[in-house]
Structure formats: C-alpha cells, structure tokens
Amino acid sequence: MTTPPPHRPVPQPTQRVVVTSPRTRAPRARRPYSGTREINEQSELGAVYMRTLIRAQRRLGLSVCLVTTGVLALLPLLFSLEPALGRFRVFGLGLPWFLLCVATFPMLLLAGWFYVRQAERSEREFAELVERP
Amino acid sequence: MTSGYAVVAVLVVVLGTILVGAYGLRVSRTTSDFYVASRTVSPWWNASAIGGEYLSAASFVGIAGLIFAYGPDMLWFPVGYTAGYLVLLTMVAAPLRRSGAYTLPDFAEARFRSRAVRGVASVLALAIGWLYLLPQLEGAGLTLNTVTGAPDWVGALIVMVVVTVNVMSGGMRSITFVQAFQYWLKLTAITVPIVFLVVVWQVHGAESLTAPEYPAFRQDTEVTFNNDTMIHAERSLAIRGTGEVDGVRVDGGFVLTDGYHRIGQGSEFTFPKDATVPHLSTMAHNTNESWALPESSGADFPLYGAYSLIIATFLGTMGLPHVIVRFYTNPNGTAARRTTLILLGLLSVFYLMPPVYGALGRLYTPELLMTGQTDAVVLVLPARVVDGIGGELLGALVAGGAFAAFLSTSSGLVVSLAGVLSQDVLRLGGVRGFRISAVLAGVVPLAMTFVSTGMPVADMVGLAFAVAASSLCPLLMLGIWSSRTTTVGAIAGMLAGGVPALTAGLVTMFTDTGDAWYEVLLSRPAAWTVPLGFTVMYVVSLLTQRHVPPGVQRTMVKLHAPENLGLDGSGPGSGDERS
Numbered sequence: 001m002t003t004p005p006p007h008r009p010v011p012q013p014t015q016r017v018v019v020t021s022p023r024t025r026a027p028r029a030r031r032p033y034s035g036t037r038e039i040n041e042q043s044e045l046g047a048v049y050m051r052t053l054i055r056a057q058r059r060l061g062l063s064v065c066l067v068t069t070g071v072l073a074l075l076p077l078l079f080s081l082e083p084a085l086g087r088f089r090v091f092g093l094g095l096p097w098f099l100l101c102v103a104t105f106p107m108l109l110l111a112g113w114f115y116v117r118q119a120e121r122s123e124r125e126f127a128e129l130v131e132r133p
Numbered sequence: 134m135t136s137g138y139a140v141v142a143v144l145v146v147v148l149g150t151i152l153v154g155a156y157g158l159r160v161s162r163t164t165s166d167f168y169v170a171s172r173t174v175s176p177w178w179n180a181s182a183i184g185g186e187y188l189s190a191a192s193f194v195g196i197a198g199l200i201f202a203y204g205p206d207m208l209w210f211p212v213g214y215t216a217g218y219l220v221l222l223t224m225v226a227a228p229l230r231r232s233g234a235y236t237l238p239d240f241a242e243a244r245f246r247s248r249a250v251r252g253v254a255s256v257l258a259l260a261i262g263w264l265y266l267l268p269q270l271e272g273a274g275l276t277l278n279t280v281t282g283a284p285d286w287v288g289a290l291i292v293m294v295v296v297t298v299n300v301m302s303g304g305m306r307s308i309t310f311v312q313a314f315q316y317w318l319k320l321t322a323i324t325v326p327i328v329f330l331v332v333v334w335q336v337h338g339a340e341s342l343t344a345p346e347y348p349a350f351r352q353d354t355e356v357t358f359n360n361d362t363m364i365h366a367e368r369s370l371a372i373r374g375t376g377e378v379d380g381v382r383v384d385g386g387f388v389l390t391d392g393y394h395r396i397g398q399g400s401e402f403t404f405p406k407d408a409t410v411p412h413l414s415t416m417a418h419n420t421n422e423s424w425a426l427p428e429s430s431g432a433d434f435p436l437y438g439a440y441s442l443i444i445a446t447f448l449g450t451m452g453l454p455h456v457i458v459r460f461y462t463n464p465n466g467t468a469a470r471r472t473t474l475i476l477l478g479l480l481s482v483f484y485l486m487p488p489v490y491g492a493l494g495r496l497y498t499p500e501l502l503m504t505g506q507t508d509a510v511v512l513v514l515p516a517r518v519v520d521g522i523g524g525e526l527l528g529a530l531v532a533g534g535a536f537a538a539f540l541s542t543s544s545g546l547v548v549s550l551a552g553v554l555s556q557d558v559l560r561l562g563g564v565r566g567f568r569i570s571a572v573l574a575g576v577v578p579l580a581m582t583f584v585s586t587g588m589p590v591a592d593m594v595g596l597a598f599a600v601a602a603s604s605l606c607p608l609l610m611l612g613i614w615s616s617r618t619t620t621v622g623a624i625a626g627m628l629a630g631g632v633p634a635l636t637a638g639l640v641t642m643f644t645d646t647g648d649a650w651y652e653v654l655l656s657r658p659a660a661w662t663v664p665l666g667f668t669v670m671y672v673v674s675l676l677t678q679r680h681v682p683p684g685v686q687r688t689m690v691k692l693h694a695p696e697n698l699g700l701d702g703s704g705p706g707s708g709d710e711r712s
Contacts, residue, residue, distance in 0.1 A: 039690060047686060054693050058614050061223040068219060069447055072212065076439040079427035087426065094343065096427050100208035101488050105481035108219050112474045115223050120467060123695045130698060 039130065053126045060118050068111040075099060138525045139280035142533030146318075147295055150540050153310055176468050180475035182309050183459045185316035186545035187214075187476075188483060189265075190272025193319060193538035195591030196484075198508035200491030201501070202416060202589075203430035207491075209439060210591055211484035213446025215477065217598075221451040222473040227466035228613045228692040235461045236552050237454060237605055244612045244692075245682045247620045250627075255557035257604045257631050258454040261597050262550040264638060265453065266543060266578035268593035272508070273539040274582070275590075278359075279512045280532045289582050292536075296543045297575040300551065301568045309462065315541040316479060322534020323486045326515040326527040330493055333518050342492045345422040347409045348499035356500045358400045364503050366391050366411035367418070376400020410499040421495050433650070438657050445599040445659035451609055452601030454553065455545035465696045490514055508590055511535065543575075550574035584643060592656065596638035603662035604631030607670045613692055615674075616685050622674030630666020634658045 039046035079085055079096060090098040192214060199207040234240035241247075241254035270289035277288030334340070347367050358376065369390045376383055377397025387402075393414055396402075404410070412418070419429055428435040450456060463469040494501065494510040497517050501507050512535060515527035554570035555561050561569060604627045611618045611626070637658035654661065682688070 039694070050686070050690055050693065054614070054689065057693060065220055065223040069216060069443075072216065073440070073443055076209075076427075076436055076443070080436050083426070083428075094205070094425050096205040096208070097425070097488070100205065100212055101485065104212050105215065105484065108216055109474075109477050109481060112219055112222050112477045115219075116470050116474050119227070119470060123467075127695060127698055 049126075049130055053122070056122050056126075057119060060115065060122065064111050064115040064118075068108065071107075072104065138529035139532040142529035143277070143280065143536045146533045146536045146540065147291065150295060150299060150537075150544075153314065176463070176472040176475055178309065178313050179459060179462055179468075179472045180479055181313035181316045182462075183312075183456060183472070183476050184479040184483070185312035185314070185319065185541045186455055186459065187453075187480070187542070188316065188319050188538055189542035189594065190269045190535070190539050191591040191594035192483070192487070193323065193535050194272055194276070194508050194511045195268070195589060195594065197487040197490035197494070197511045199589055199591050200488050201494040201510045202507040203432075204419070204424045205427055206430045206432075206435065206439060207591075208488060209442050210446065210595070211487060213443055213598075214450070215480045215484055216447050217450025218473055218477050218480065220447050221456075222470060222477070225451045225609050225613060226460065226469045226473045229457065229609070230460050230463050230469035231466045231692050231694075231696065232688075233461075233691075235458060236549060236556070237452070237457050237608075238553060238557055240457075240612070241608060241623070244688055245618075245620050245623055246684070246688075247623075247682060250608075250620055250623045252557065253624050253627050254605065254608060255553050257600070257627060257635075258553050259550060259558070260631075260635055261452065261601050261605070262454045262546050262553075262574070263578050263581065264600060264635075265455075265594060265597040266546050266550075266575075267581050267642075268590035268597075269539045269543045269546075270578055270582045271593070272590045273536065275506070275508055276512060276532060276535045276539070279506075279509045280528075286582065288539075289579060292539045292543055293575045293579045296540060296547050297571055300544060300547045300571045312541050312545065315537045318537045319534050319541075320479075320483055322530050322537070323483065323490075323511070326519075326531055327486055327489050329523070329527055330514065330518050331489070334493060334496070340496060341421075342495060343422050343425040345420050347420050348495050348502060349407055349409050350404050350499065351497065352406050353403055354406075354500050355401065355403045356504060358396050358398060358402075358504055359506070361398050362396045362503070362505060363393060363414040364396060364411040365393050365414050365418070367409045370405065370408040370411075372402045372404055374400070374402035376402060404500065410503055412502045413505045415505075416502065424495065432653065434653050437660060438653055441599075441653075441657035441660035442595060444663050445595055445602050445657070447602075448606045448663060449598030449600075449602035449659070452605030453597070454549040455542070458545070458549045458552070467695070487511070493518070547571055547574045593642065595657070596634075596641065599657070599659040599662065600631055600634045600638060602659050603634040603666040604628075606663070607666040611667070611670050611674070615671075616689050617674055617678065617681065618670065619674045619677045619680040620682055621677040621680045622670050622672075625673040626666050626670020629669035630662050633665065634662040637662070 039049055075096075085095055088095040093102070191210070196207065196210045199210060229240065232240050232243045234243050237258045238251045238255040242251040245251075270292060271285070273288035273292040274285030275288070277283045277291070278285055355374070366389050369388060371386060371388050373386050374383070375385075377400055378387060378389065379395050380397075383400075383402075389411070394411075417430060423429055432438050460469050460472075463472055490511045494514055498510055498513050501510055501513065512528065512531055515531055516524040518524065519527055548571075551567055551570040551574045554573055555566040559566060559570055559573075561567075607626045607630060608623055612623065637655040641652075641656045
C-alpha cells in the first residue's frame, strides 16, 4: 500500500506491506469485458476505442478553451479600435473595469463547470462502450 | 509607516508557519509522505492548498500596485492568472494526474521514456522556479521595509530561512496544511480591510475615482525617498524638508518648479495639502480620468504588450513547477478536474480585491506614484484611510497576509525545486538528499536578489510565466494530445521557446534596456517565443517520426483512460491481474 515511487528506492526500517491495487480512491477495477481487453491487448479495435476517446476529449477541451479565451482576447483589440468604448459605463464602472474585474470570473467558472460535466460524461460513455460484453 | 502591530502580525505569521511545519514533522514519516503527502488530500483541501501556494507576492501586493500605477491594462494580470487554470483544467489536469508524474521532469520521462527530454525539462523547471522565487523575496524585502524600515535584504533572508527550515523538516504533508490555511488567511487579510476602506470612502462622500484631475495630496504628506528618483511635477509646488534636488542641497523651504527634477537618495520632504502629486518620470502623465481608460499606461506598442501578457499568463500557469506537484496529491484524474474547478472559484473571489486597492490608492496614497514604490499600496492604504488604532490593526492584517503570501509561494517552490534538484541534478536519494537540495533551492534566488534591478514584482512573475509558456507548455500540450510528438521534437521545441524567453527575461531583469524600441519584445517575450516553441516542437516531430518514443500507445491509454476501468495498456492479461 505504501510502496515508495519506484524510481526512488530508499532504505527503510523493516515494514510489512500488502500490495493489492494502485493506491487511489477510485473504485477498484471491475472485471474487464471485451472492450477493455481489446485495449489492454493493443489490438486495432482497442486503438480505435482509445483514439475516439482522445479525440472527443481533445475536441471538448480545445473548444471550451478557445471559445472562452477567444472572447477574452478580443477585448484589447476592441478597446484599441474603438477607444470610445472605454468611456462607456456599466453599473457606475468603466466598461473595461466591469468586464475584466467583474464579468470575466463568473464566465471562467461557468466554462470550467461545463467542461468538467462534459468530460466526465464522455468518460462514462467510454466506460459503457468498453465494458459492454 | 512603521507600526508595532504590523511587526507583531508578521512575527505571528512566521511563528505560525514554523509551528504548523513542526506539527507536520511528527506526522510525516516515510519518503512517500515526504514527497506527496501520501496522496490523501481531498479536492477542497487541495484546491485551497493550490490557491495558498499560487497567490504569491505578485497577486497580493503586485497587481494592486500595477493597477494603481498603470491603469486597467494591468487587469489582464488577475484575469490571466485565473484563466490560466481554465486552460490547465481543459487541456492538462486529468491526463497529468493520470501520468503519475510528481514533477514536470517526471512527466517528461513518463511520456517520452527519455533521460534527455527529462534533463531539459529539469533545467527549465529549475530556471522557472528560481525566476519565480526572486520576486517573492523582493516582495518580502519591500513589506518588511514598509512596516519596519529594515533594509530590503532582511525580509528576503527571513523568508528564505523560515521556508528552507520548514521544508527540510516537514516536507510536503505539513506544507499541504500550511498552504490550505494560508489561502484563507490571505483572503481574509485582503478582504477585511477592503470593507473598511470602502465604508470610509463612502463616508468621506464617495469622491469620484475617475475625476479629470491629477492625483493630489489629501494632507501635508512627509515623503522619504529611498533611492535617487527622477520625478516630473505637473505644476510648481512649495516643499519643506532636507535633502537634495537636482544635485543642490536643500534644507528648509524650496519651490519645486514644474518639469523634471532629480531627488537625491535619503531626501525627506513634506508636500503641501491639495498640491498636485509629481510622478515618477517613467510613468505616463495621467489624470484619474485618463488613467481609468484602456491603453493609459503610456507603454510602447500597448496592443502587443497586452496580447503577450495574455499568452504568457494563460499558457504559463500549467508550466509552473510548484503548481504541477499539487496535482499528484489528487487521488485520480476526476478529482484533479474537480480540484481545478474549485480552485477557479477560490481565485475568482480573491482577484476581485486587488483592483479596489489600486483604485482607492489614487485618492489616498498618491505619493507612491512619486517614490515609485507602487507595490506598497496594499500595505500603506489601510492605515492611511482608517484613522487611529483601527487603521493600524488593518495595516497589520495586510502585512501579515502579505508575508503569508511570500512564505507559502516560496515553500511550494522550494519543495518542488528540491524535488527536481535531488532527483535530476544532484542525484541524491532519500530524505537527506531532499534536505540538501532544499537548501540549495533557497540559496540561489537569495543570492540573485542582490544583483537584480528593482522592477515591479508582478512584471518579474510575468517573465517566469513567459518562460513556462514557451517551453513546458508546448511539452505538456503536444505531449498529452499528439502521439506523433517525438523525443527530438520535444527537446528542440523546449529549447527553441525556452532559451529565447529566458534570455529576454534575464536581460530585462539584470540590465537596463531603457527606451530601446525592442524593450517590449524583451520584457514581454511570450507573443513571439510561445508560437516559436510550439511550431518548432510540432514541425521537428513531424520530420523525425522515426524517434516516436516506444510504447506511445500504452502511454496514451494511461494518460487518457479513466482509472477505474482496469486499463493500463501494459500488455495482454494485465486487466485480469488487476481484477
């Protein structure tokens, strides 16, 4: 259970250890069905399963990331092209102040929440796919 | 602003940190404990700890100082420091945890199975860590100088000694408690004074923060100049005191004509109430109204500067050595994501505060625009706005919080740098190797503080981000998401992005580039070094497809498959062994 990381062996006082599974709080591995075996045996089908998962996650990650940061990255250009926008006031704050101090943070949180939800869902779907007998 | 309460607050924070560290010593026993807190940390604890570690001198004092001096362009610092975690969450968090890497070099080795890639990543991680430690120490020096008048090196020395001893004795588990506690301490320390500041400002009649006038002294103000300072006076004004103006000794009254003046080191002058505040010659001439508009900082190429800052902070966060370590203490990839999401919330709350200090500083502490000690605005403001003992106590709270910021960030950095040093550079295993490395990790930046030029701490931190974004960010992003990245490509990309960024950073920090047209390319290098790093890594990888690391498909399974499926891609039958 408490084996040290393999690449830094350290002399320790005699200690009895029971090694059962990787030390994580994730539920223990279930009995593998065909999909998991395909992947573990590195068959063509297994590679397809993995590629699908990686592609889905990459698409999700990139789109959340690009949409959010893209919207933010437009702001300097906007304020530079249209300086009058800087004088516009929202709730008593100048527009740049309102957008950057107040509005940005809830948007980032919302984007993060959406991403976590979708990523966990796509992992669940992947699990259902590979565990199907 | 010498204040007994502030000294007490700083002492309490320092002693508290030592005590909590000593408590951790009794709990931490094995090497595994020492390095990774045995991976038993819940997302809330972990997120608080990352927040505690991440909110550094730059966040606590630096951002407010920059906003105070240069206006809303600087709001990209807090936004970027937070948005960096969204990028980290969406692109890196879960795969990084699943890689099982403890440090960035570990990730490099796990992904590329190459000592060479690991070696380059180690050197870069060390460089980034030291670049990041330097402003923490400068911030500590500034804080102690502001509250006690002690020379700058005293604060730096105290922080480094406390941190090194603490890390040597307690290791990471104690650090987790310390860090988590320090997030909440810092949030309290920066928020409570704001409530009072805003109330007092309202009671004073909620004076406009963006009036079309230059900042003016609210009362007769005595100002000490710690350095030779070039100032510009908008209008002529009568000052009293002793010191040196334009090389002429002054004792008693003196009329400062409008225009540029050099004030000698150690001068002490009293500036009259209602006079327009002269400002540092390198700052833009701004009324409070024009200061509040975008691109008011007067920098050359403001658009380039803004985008470069955005790129550096958005992409640099994932390459910071002390942040990466924290992901290892999540039990699995899903928890790593949730930790990051909670952290986004914690940072969002914190970063609402510094701009308030920056804006109120224009009204209440305008003399800092003249001395150039803009980073001190958070420390000076509470005692200036709130009268009597209340103000002193609030000032003490802020000083304590600031010290917590330096201690926690430095601790995290020293832990991770010691990890890298002991494994990759000194090759010393075990607890003893870790301790020797911790000392070395602390001594180097301490020595560097004596040779650096005093640039704002948030700018220095920005340089560390730029190096991380141009070297380790491409390694992580392309390593995780493209199985075609090769060992040669990885090394070439890290060097192509990291070396120019690091060189630009060192040149900005240790030499005076002045007004040269290329100054902004050096002080904000990310906009050209980051694309360089990514492009070189990708193109060289495509050209050297024979060097795709062995077993890359297995590595990809490990990085991307949820842990609970019994997938490890380690070959036939392994799934059965696990069940």
